[in-house]
Amino acid sequence: MPRLTDQGLQKISDLAQHYGVSADAVMTLLQALLNSKGMMAxxxxxxxxGAGQWMPGGMTMVGDMFNHGLKAKVDGLCSELSQILALQPFVSFPAGFQSQSQRQGGGQQEGGHDVLDTGSVSLFVPETPGRASGEWWPAELGFPNGTGAQNQVRYAYFNQKRRLAVELNGHVTVYDTLDHQISGVSQRQGRGGSLTLTSQHGTVIVSTLPVASVDGVQTKAPEPPVAPASEPYRPDSAQETDLFAKIERLAELHKKGILTSEEFAAKKAELLSRL
Structure with missing residues (x-):
């Protein structure tokens, strides 16, 4: 799914509140409409x-087939979303779809729900000029080694860059994959479940990886830990002080040539062995 604008995110939130569902439910229908070019959801x-289907013109099927209130809710949401999508300049829909959707004027009722005034909503962020359609990840990452999608999540893996881009609800987060050689990506049970990677180190939860950027904004790299300044060794007793004094005198004798290197090393080892 193309990345949503702030106005688009607000519209999704408004629809969710209006119909009494979560934003994730609205995003599910939006993605379904995009997948079929607006012909159905x-x-x-x-x-x-649960599982269901919607088509323009009033055909709505839901898992609870006798729940007419739920049918009306799904029909209202899909109708409004399709009307908004038909007005987007960056979404390609079949000829005639736009005029069909625009017949649902604001202020009417759709399946028992007042239809929100869609107005002129800029739902998606325009594609970057010169980029192929569908390339939702940051351009500087180049071409991915692998891509995939599960539920409302899309991901793209860039082995050479050591990056994994993940898109959820229109927001793109890029993770640093460190030294992982990714061979698989999966999603934990449940909608919105976290992604996990399969690498040479086993299973890795994506959320535990360092975040490199969010929506193109680089995150600040953590400051490297500062090693505490090493303190000079301080003898703990008078005996140790005397031993170190003797070693220093031996070093002076060695420097003056009175002791050979072998003699100095032997005497020094003997003194240190007493510590």
Missing amino acids: QFDHRELG
Whole structure:
């Protein structure tokens, strides 16, 4: 999914509040509509009755088939989202879809819910000029070694750069993969579950990796720990003080040539052995 603008995130929040569902449920329907170019929405979310399907014109199926209130909620959400998507300049939809969606004027009712005024909403951040469509990760990372998507999460792995880009709800977080050679990515059970990596070190939770950037903004590298200044050795007793004094005198004798190197080393070792 293209990255959402601040205005787009606010619209998702407004729709969630208006229909009494979470933002994640709204994002699920938005992604489903994008996947089908607005022709339909196949989704699976517990707040929306599990697996279901929506098509323009009033065809709505939910897991709880006799829950007409839930059907109306799904129909209202999908109708409003499709209307917003049809007005986005960066989303390609079939001819005639826009006029079909625009017939749902603000102020009408859709399945028992008042339709929010969609107005002119800039939902997605425009693609960077010169980049291929669908390249949602930061341009400086180049071409990924592998990509994938699970539920509402997308990821791209860059082996040479030692980076893993993860997109969730329109926000892109780039992680430093350190020395991990990634061979697989999986998501823990449950919607919004954390991603895990498979590497030569075993299973690694992505959230434990250092964050390199968020939405293109570099994070400050942690300051390296400052090693405490080493303190000079202080003898703990008069005996030790006397031994070190003797070693210093031996060093002077060695320097003057009175003691050979072998004699100095032997005497020094003998004194140190008494510590």
